[in-house]
Amino acid sequence: MADRQVCLSGTGLTKVFGFGRQKTVAVDHVDFKFYESEVVSIVGESGSGKTTLAKMLLGLLTPTEGEIYFQGQKRDISTQRKRKEYWKNIQAIFQDPFSSYNIFNKIDAVLLDCIYMRGGRRLPQAQKVALMTEACGFVNLKFEELTNKYPFELSGGQMQRLMIARIFLLKPKILIADEPTSMIDACSRATILDMLMQLRDEIGMTLIFITHDIGLAYYVSDSVYIMERGKIVEHGSADEVILNPKEAYTRRLISDVPKIYEEWDLSTV
Amino acid sequence: MKHTLHQIFHSGKFVLGFCIFIVILLIVMVYPVLFPYPPLAIIGQGTFFAPGIYVNAYDSVHAPKYTLNLEDAAAKRIASRLSEDDRVAMQEWLVGYGIPQGEIDINDTAQLLGLWNTHYDPKAQIPGLTNAKRNYYIRLDTALEGLLATEDAVIAVKNPETGALEAQGTIAQSDYVNVGQVANVRFLPLGTDNFGRDILTQLVAATRVSLQIGFVAGIIATLIGLTLGLLAGYIGGLVDDVIMFITNLFTVIPSFVLLILISFSIGQERRGAVTVAIVIGFTSWVWTTRAVRAQVVSLRNRDHVNLSKLSGHSIVHIILNDILPYIASYVVMALILQISSGILSEAGLSILGLGPRTTEVPTLGLMMNWAMIYQAYVLGKWWAYLPVLITIALITFSMNLMNTGLDQVFNPALRD
Amino acid sequence: MGKILLDVRDLSTKYVTRFQENVYAVDHVSLQVEEGKALGIAGESGCGKSTLALSLMGYYFPPLHYISGDIIVDGRNISRMDPDDVRRLILGREIAYIPQAAMNALNPTQKVISFIEDVIRVHDLGSSKREIYERARILFQTLGLPENVLQKYPVELSGGMKQRTVIAVAVLLSPKVLIADEPSSALDVTSQKMVIKMLMRLMEDGLVRSLIFITHELPLLYNVTDDIMVMYAGQIVEKGTAKEVVFDPLHPYAKGLMGSIIVPEEGVRGVKLTAIPGAPPNLKNPPSGCRFADRCKYVQPACRVTAVNLRELPNGRAYRCIFSEEELREAYRNG
Ligand SMILES: Nc1ncnc2c1ncn2[C@@H]1O[C@H](COP(=O)(O)OP(=O)(O)OP(=O)(O)O)[C@@H](O)[C@H]1O
Ligand SMILES: Nc1ncnc2c1ncn2[C@@H]1O[C@H](COP(=O)(O)OP(=O)(O)OP(=O)(O)O)[C@@H](O)[C@H]1O
Ligand code: SF4
Ligand SMILES: [Mg+2]
Numbered sequence A: 001m002a003d004r005q006v007c008l009s010g011t012g013l014t015k016v017f018g019f020g021r022q023k024t025v026a027v028d029h030v031d032f033k034f035y036e037s038e039v040v041s042i043v044g045e046s047g048s049g050k051t052t053l054a055k056m057l058l059g060l061l062t063p064t065e066g067e068i069y070f071q072g073q074k075r076d077i078s079t080q081r082k083r084k085e086y087w088k089n090i091q092a093i094f095q096d097p098f099s100s101y102n103i104f105n106k107i108d109a110v111l112l113d114c115i116y117m118r119g120g121r122r123l124p125q126a127q128k129v130a131l132m133t134e135a136c137g138f139v140n141l142k143f144e145e146l147t148n149k150y151p152f153e154l155s156g157g158q159m160q161r162l163m164i165a166r167i168f169l170l171k172p173k174i175l176i177a178d179e180p181t182s183m184i185d186a187c188s189r190a191t192i193l194d195m196l197m198q199l200r201d202e203i204g205m206t207l208i209f210i211t212h213d214i215g216l217a218y219y220v221s222d223s224v225y226i227m228e229r230g231k232i233v234e235h236g237s238a239d240e241v242i243l244n245p246k247e248a249y250t251r252r253l254i255s256d257v258p259k260i261y262e263e264w265d266l267s268t269v
Numbered sequence B: 001m002k003h004t005l006h007q008i009f010h011s012g013k014f015v016l017g018f019c020i021f022i023v024i025l026l027i028v029m030v031y032p033v034l035f036p037y038p039p040l041a042i043i044g045q046g047t048f049f050a051p052g053i054y055v056n057a058y059d060s061v062h063a064p065k066y067t068l069n070l071e072d073a074a075a076k077r078i079a080s081r082l083s084e085d086d087r088v089a090m091q092e093w094l095v096g097y098g099i100p101q102g103e104i105d106i107n108d109t110a111q112l113l114g115l116w117n118t119h120y121d122p123k124a125q126i127p128g129l130t131n132a133k134r135n136y137y138i139r140l141d142t143a144l145e146g147l148l149a150t151e152d153a154v155i156a157v158k159n160p161e162t163g164a165l166e167a168q169g170t171i172a173q174s175d176y177v178n179v180g181q182v183a184n185v186r187f188l189p190l191g192t193d194n195f196g197r198d199i200l201t202q203l204v205a206a207t208r209v210s211l212q213i214g215f216v217a218g219i220i221a222t223l224i225g226l227t228l229g230l231l232a233g234y235i236g237g238l239v240d241d242v243i244m245f246i247t248n249l250f251t252v253i254p255s256f257v258l259l260i261l262i263s264f265s266i267g268q269e270r271r272g273a274v275t276v277a278i279v280i281g282f283t284s285w286v287w288t289t290r291a292v293r294a295q296v297v298s299l300r301n302r303d304h305v306n307l308s309k310l311s312g313h314s315i316v317h318i319i320l321n322d323i324l325p326y327i328a329s330y331v332v333m334a335l336i337l338q339i340s341s342g343i344l345s346e347a348g349l350s351i352l353g354l355g356p357r358t359t360e361v362p363t364l365g366l367m368m369n370w371a372m373i374y375q376a377y378v379l380g381k382w383w384a385y386l387p388v389l390i391t392i393a394l395i396t397f398s399m400n401l402m403n404t405g406l407d408q409v410f411n412p413a414l415r416d
Numbered sequence C: 001m002g003k004i005l006l007d008v009r010d011l012s013t014k015y016v017t018r019f020q021e022n023v024y025a026v027d028h029v030s031l032q033v034e035e036g037k038a039l040g041i042a043g044e045s046g047c048g049k050s051t052l053a054l055s056l057m058g059y060y061f062p063p064l065h066y067i068s069g070d071i072i073v074d075g076r077n078i079s080r081m082d083p084d085d086v087r088r089l090i091l092g093r094e095i096a097y098i099p100q101a102a103m104n105a106l107n108p109t110q111k112v113i114s115f116i117e118d119v120i121r122v123h124d125l126g127s128s129k130r131e132i133y134e135r136a137r138i139l140f141q142t143l144g145l146p147e148n149v150l151q152k153y154p155v156e157l158s159g160g161m162k163q164r165t166v167i168a169v170a171v172l173l174s175p176k177v178l179i180a181d182e183p184s185s186a187l188d189v190t191s192q193k194m195v196i197k198m199l200m201r202l203m204e205d206g207l208v209r210s211l212i213f214i215t216h217e218l219p220l221l222y223n224v225t226d227d228i229m230v231m232y233a234g235q236i237v238e239k240g241t242a243k244e245v246v247f248d249p250l251h252p253y254a255k256g257l258m259g260s261i262i263v264p265e266e267g268v269r270g271v272k273l274t275a276i277p278g279a280p281p282n283l284k285n286p287p288s289g290c291r292f293a294d295r296c297k298y299v300q301p302a303c304r305v306t307a308v309n310l311r312e313l314p315n316g317r318a319y320r321c322i323f324s325e326e327e328l329r330e331a332y333r334n335g
């Protein structure tokens, strides 16, 4: 697989919050290489620094230490223009759909922003609506039902799916999805995963899944990174990591997933 | 939005506060239209006329007369000139003079007066009679003159040539005039102040000016506080440090002291109502800044702000669109508090004699100041200060009520 | 059979939107919760699970409105009670509710203990600070939560700890029924396990006498609850014991749910999950026939004609489909 292009990589990436006694090393000297059109999962328990890592990749947090390389070059997002350009390439689905929306704006505004970002400001209204309807259709939502509503009038799952609909409009090169299906039922989850995979195949998008659900990671990804307390403790292809875990931590993550066919051992926590 | 408004107007506290405030506002707006008196015109010669209806005596004489045969007229007339206390005092004097108590019936006016007229002698030595008491009896004696008379009063006019009095008409004891037909009647519900100015008119004007000062001061303070708070909270880093340094500086100096110093240095001459409002505004933004900043700091890491960034929006757009609406309710509450504290600050300054200069407009604080300087409290002229106090209290009370009402709606944890 | 603590009969509620439209989010739902039992509610997002949970408490405020039905809590009908009485007498004491995303709704400027003080003061004013602290401390101890959590601010707690704190606060007044709406969906697997363990413990220790657990994760429900109820578009479409619903689902939607479970086991990768295309119907004017008809593989013309009734089987199971048990099983065998 050496011929694949590295799309996003980082060396020694570190983020420290606070100082003195309240110092938290959220991400601790992390190295990674994400290839083009690859599906990567970053798996770890809560507080292991997954979201912090994602925010650094997105340019929403400045790393304390370390470098990020985008398409082979050192990432430069020093001005608003460069940032805007960067964000055309990399987009995100945030962890908590309830806090991802500006509750004072109607839902249409979120989708319109995406169309504008792709230079569609001058499109006729009918075409904008068509685009938005199509994007909602991808995630099993009906645009006619959502238009003119406020975010708090949707259910958690509907909010999360709408976030994914954004991505269908933006078609970025890299998508960081932070627990994108935590509030979605299994059936729709399957549909949405299918859709995301389809989108990846169509436009060669790199998909970075952030999840604590190792089952989901195993199901979707090509390679898996396991994070524990800010460090990457194990990484490799999905089969390698999940079927033959080397770290005790990884084994624990696997055992904590609720099972149906096997006994789910509650005594281990 | 509609739901929130619905909730707000279902909060009893808010509605009560709002109603009080609206009533005050309506009075302030409607009163000058109905009664366009100049608020600072000196109408009374003399100080602190009590509240009441003032009927012009000269005009009453000339007004058409109507005879009303009312039984108790004479009794009321006597009562108004000879009170129960006076009767007891007269009895005391007579007893002191040597008349046995049993012979005096203080309820029989004719008998009492008869005894008094035969025996009273201002020079008589009564044991235990103080000088003040002696003077009181002399005054009482004059007042009693003609009390039982039933004759008409004669109105006479001085002949400009001869200087002799010429009878023009008579007024019988049962003559009445209709107040509506008297040319000059002035109702002074709150009397006049030490300068002889109509207090109600003045109070209404003062309330308006004080509200204006409060609004201007509140809006200035809120605007400054909001802007600095937003910048410090959202941009962070150096901007935050600088703004917080200035804010902390202002926090350690009590703002009222600062207010006094600035007002003093501006000088009496240049201190108009607007200037005072601006000065108050510029010294009271500090806590709005702190409060807004704290809110913004907790908002700026929210994902909806991140999403807005990822959508390529500028800082200004994010602040206006993604931050401001979230703290709007908070800012409204801060504004209300700032307005009411602006009004109180003005009152405080004016009581110290550092308020707006006195010749143009009254303010609530100035009215308090005048009442204080002219010792209305000591003299018991309650109408000069009590209405002002009540007005100040009502305004701040209504605003604080609105504020707690809003707080309960916006801050569900406080809802009981 | 144990005592029935919560008996809901034909409950219907609706949202009235800003445009005065009615969204019928809970449509003739009946359910019983026995003492000592846990009931799971599963279903697609937007099917009305959270709304059902809210409606169960009998505490309605706009935009949610009561339409019809009875809610009987331990023998007392609360469906037509005055909202103020419900809040004072029922919430927290009889029924406690942990809303979806409750842990993120904690006031960030308030310490956990002062939050607890607020909660207790709403119900009985008498307690002093000390008493409340003591009570909270004992509760935290029994639940295996560290005592120092009481003195912390929500931001200082991890997600799992926050959620367990919220649960602990919810059971302060030892409610008879605890409704937990997606209590673990936002947590990682390890914290999720801890939350589940805590909920089980609450039941064992009798701090709550029965549990209603809402989630869309079937494996979780299977491990936690005794009975499972599957909702679709505001209605119950399947009801049965956990084992029956998971291993022998009758309704086509429940079957689909089962087919899309992901577990980290070999052979899962690349296997096509049962995705059900399409979206659930609009709850403003739901179709008159079967609400699942547009997405159902086995749809018949008859499905769309009249409302499909819930079939109650003698063994306590129920499902909402025109086909008989045998016909459905046959259809599933043939794929
Ligand atoms: N803004 C911040 N200030 C201080 N500490 C922070 C901040 N954001 C995150 N942290 C800390 O950094 C650590 C990593 O947090 P992060 O949110 O990245 O974890 P996560 O892996 O995404 O967890 P989860 O699965 O709960 O989302 C945590 O200990 C958290 O408390
Ligand atoms: N305030 C509201 N006004 C109008 N409709 C609403 C409101 N809240 C929810 N709804 C609608 O009611 C239906 C049920 O929503 P509910 O939140 O109960 O779903 P849910 O099953 O809990 O979903 P999730 O699993 O995503 O939380 C949805 O179709 C939703 O759009
Ligand atoms: S009634 Fe018909 S459409 Fe509905 S679930 Fe059964 S088979 Fe499918
Ligand atoms: Mg995270």
Ligand SMILES: [Mg+2]
Binding pocket: A155, A156, C049, C050, C051, C100, C181
């Ligand atoms: Mg819900």
